Amino acid sequence: MTEHTKIDHSMDNLDDTTSSTSGPTVLEKSKPRSEKMASNKVECNACPVLCQITDGRTGACDRWGNEDGNLVRIDPVILMRRLDDTGLATRHEPVAGDAPEGLVNARTRDVEANAVSDPNDLFVSGIGSGTTYPDYKPAPFIVSSKANDVDMVTVVTEGIFSYCSFKVKIDTDRYLGPEQSNIRFKGEIVGHVTTAEYGSQMLSLGGVHHLTGGSKKEGRMTCDMMMALGNKEAVELSIDGGAQLVVQAGKAPIVDGVEEKRMRVGCGSAAIGIFAKQWFGHTDEVVVVDDHITGVLSEHQAGRCLDIPPTGIKMKGRKSTPGRYFQVANPGNGWGGTDISDPLAIIEGFNPDVAWPGLRMLITSTTGEHAEYYELDDDLKPQRKPMPDALQKTVERIGENCEPSLASVLFLAGAGGSLRAGVTENPIWLTNSIKTSLVNVTCGGAPAYIWPGGGITVMVDVLRMPDNSFGYVPTPAIVAPIEFSMKLDDYTRLGGHADAVRSIQDVVEKDRHRIIEWHDENSPWPLGRKPMLA
Structure with a gap:
């Protein structure tokens, strides 16, 4: 990651959207913060950094750019399609004329005629959706659909999280380091060893203290490490007084250069x-x-x-x-x-x-x-x-009887801040509705465990999330998708932004999107087939 303040990022990676009939999703253009800002720049309001972005370039996060004077989200929003009744997934291929390989495809077409025969089989995730942070505007996508003939609504956003961390479970008997020892990434302290569990060593990585409470370099390194770990990439760590580690979600950990094989059968x-x-x-x-x-x-x-x-x-x-x-x-x-x-x-x-x-x-x-x-x-x-x-x-x-040694990575975050204002004008109603199971919370479509007690503290297994679900802003903070799904009537009752509700059909027709397959064995369908949602 490169340190940025008010200037645009030097990457010409805006997609060619000329092949899309609907064009990109556009937020309202920010007002210049300073009269000295050049006329060909736009000020990004997607995070507190407020990058001033030149036409045709992206901001420091590589997520937002200036296209003809408009602030646009570079990546398309990710839609998920559940399996059909036969249990078979229908594959999708790019439409001719879409962006070349290596860039994001603006649209997809169906290989089979019935691939998206019913838009209600699609779920709008927070990946690529954009954000309203730090403002009070409605979430980028508030989408209506039907599940079991019940009117549903899903509120979708990319949350900007300073209060977040990763809990890493490493299945091994190997000694990693003393409890409470510092963990370093490229020399910077980014976490600590925490209490061991049965057959596993546990790490706590990231968190607001390391993101914001130390030096600028510590914050940047922490953010780099967290984004890589969340995106299922291998991360090299060192533990003070202990081992050198290579950790990657769903892979066997490498301890002092040796790949682990087994988790113990028991003590x-x-x-x-x-x-x-x-x-x-x-x-x-x-x-x-x-x-x-x-x-x-x-x-x-x-x-x-x-x-x-x-x-x-x-x-x-x-x-x-x-x-x-x-x-x-x-x-x-x-x-x-x-x-x-x-x-x-x-x-x-x-x-x-x-x-x-x-x-x-x-x-x-x-x-x-x-x-x-x-x-x-x-x-x-x-x-x-x-x-x-x-x-x-x-x-x-x-x-x-020993299970394979694996590294499991869990994202833990407090869904506070103004992202709640994008859901409702009265955030406590959202919190209470989640606690009473009226609202289902997912992250990139993956089921999120909601911690008890106050606030909306979510925890999710990154392996259940789509690849490259995580981004960053250089404040520094982690960007992660979050979705709130509920009955439309319940959304109205909790003070939701009813005027901003759009149909899933409207999203498919008008917004840049990419469809990925959903597999039932991954986790329950986010809109659910449970009686409580019927």
Whole structure:
């Protein structure tokens, strides 16, 4: 990202709209803020930066441009078409004469005659819709349609979010760094390590503190990182006192140059409980190494239920309950998320009054990626032996039950500010209607979880959103789509801008748009087929 203030961005990437009969969506032309502004410039009012844009060029965000003295949204609005009754998607191809490949197509045509036979099968997303920020004007699109013969309305906008972050769930036992450690992107602090969850390390990235509370460079780097992460691109991060990471939504994380493969089946104690019966009769002792809770079969309740006799094993660490040990080693990238490479390092020895020569012992990690088999010699010292086939199968079963290691990216944002004024003249009615499920909130068509408590705090999985859903403005802030869908009657009752409602047919006929396919397995259709919407 390049720092900008009042000048236009140096990119000639306005689409050729001559092939479109309807032309681009045009906002009212802003009034010049200064008499010194050249006559061939227009002042963009789509964000507080207020770029002064030369004719034929775009502003700092690459989203708005000056076309013949008019302020226009460069990209077409994205419409989503749901599957037909047969469950088959109809593909679309560009109309001849549209913008060349690499630029946005202004229109699409149907490959099959019935591709868009019913405009009510289309949903207008916030992607490419434009914004009314920071003004009180109605949202760029307030669209009426029918769902199950019920009159519906969807209010669509691109929200400009300063209060937003990404929560990243990384499925791995690998040690990423101490909790609360700073996370850096290109040297700038952009987040921190937060509390680990079961089988996953968690990161908190972005947020208003890093976007606005630090230096200009910190804000720009935070914005760059967030936009890339939201758009499903790979992002390189470093953790103070910890690992180097490459994180990408839906992909396996790369930790210190090594691509992760497995998420653990459970903690060491859970693994004992799951596989105890499968180990029974094939070994006398099993130790499942884990950074948090290491399990010991002979002491564990699962072993006692199988009448497995004591082995006299003496473990390092702090004993919690029978067969469960904390702090057997430090966190790290070794066995079970610890810093050990030799599993015997966590065993102090065996009680000679209880153990016996020839005692069989399996030591494994929580993913099965590390496993060794030992037998005690006459001095009760563990000696490594070839893994018996029966035990090898149980280790493989552990790996079979481990899910693939993935990075999941969740966008979290407070939908406050003036975007609510684009929906209704009385924002509290919108908030209350969302809390009572009268209004369905989506982001780029993807279902959004609404956090409890005050405000409209949304959370959405970026993998469910269309590609390139996120943009930015150089204040800096993140731009993301948001849609509010409800019954038309409910919209009127909550004080909505009824005079600005347009039909979906009108949008299709008059506005630059691009249609993408909607797949039911991705998430529920935004307008829904639920009884509550009927």
